[in-house]
Amino acid sequence: MKATLKYPIFQFSPDENMVYTFWKENKTTQLALLKEADGWKGDIVIDSTGTKYTVRRSYMTGWKGIHGFTGMSTGMISYETEYEDNPEPFSLRQLQERIAERYPKTRCFREECWDSVDDFRQTIFACKSFEELAETMMPKHEFTVWERIQDYFFRGFFLMLGGMLLYIIWLFIKKAWLWIVG
Structure with missing residues (x-):
């Protein structure tokens, strides 16, 4: 099933601790990343309407640039993502609990200089919307x-x-x- 997601979205793998935040749609990646992640099969995507989608597969639709060469990058492709047919509701509270439990275990948590895990959890649970949570996880930088x-x-x-x-x-x-x- 193809889905129209409302951004920002959160994406994570059920067996990993990292939670990725995306502010806008980007259908470009490297072919090696797509193959390494096995098309992100099984990853969970939550959009800002509180709908949980499970990735069925992601597949290449074409090359970017001149057969994947764009500037200094090689193997750049366009891709599409298909989701399972049964999207489920996923509350903000569930997402906050997931992030508060798993994210402090990642290397990125230590690099982002949070004072403590308790401070981080307090900040995450203080968010009142998906957009506010996304802003906390990855600030949107506009030039x-x-x-x-x-x-x-x-x-x-x-x-x-x-x-x-x-x-x-x-x-x-x-x-x-x-x-x-x-």
């Missing part, structure tokens, strides 16, 4: 206009710098060629 201007300025600066470097190399090659030829 401001100023950040975008800075980003494009630095890109332009480094492009000009690279162009100047290539021009200087070209001049040296030209001088060397004229010196060799005579």
Whole structure:
């Protein structure tokens, strides 16, 4: 069954501790990840309406870029996900309990500098909606206009710098060629 999910969504494997949060739909991954995860078969996806979907399979629908080569990444593909036919309701409280029980056991918990497990649990149980819980788990970062201007300025600066470097190399090659030829 194909499903239209309301974002943000939470995805986790029944036998792992990590809970992943996604703010928008992204149907791109690496072929190696898709194969390694066996198409995320059996993973549980909970959308912000409180509906629990179980992944039946995910499969490749096409290559991204030039046969999977996009910039520095290789093996990039588009994929689709099919879910089991019987979605179930999943309350916010159930999700909070799942996260409070399992997430502190992950490496990411220690890296995110929570003061203590009790502080984390208190913060998780204080959330009143799926969106608020998603914001706690993975803050949604939106670029401001100023950040975008800075980003494009630095890109332009480094492009000009690279162009100047290539021009200087070209001049040296030209001088060397004229010196060799005579």
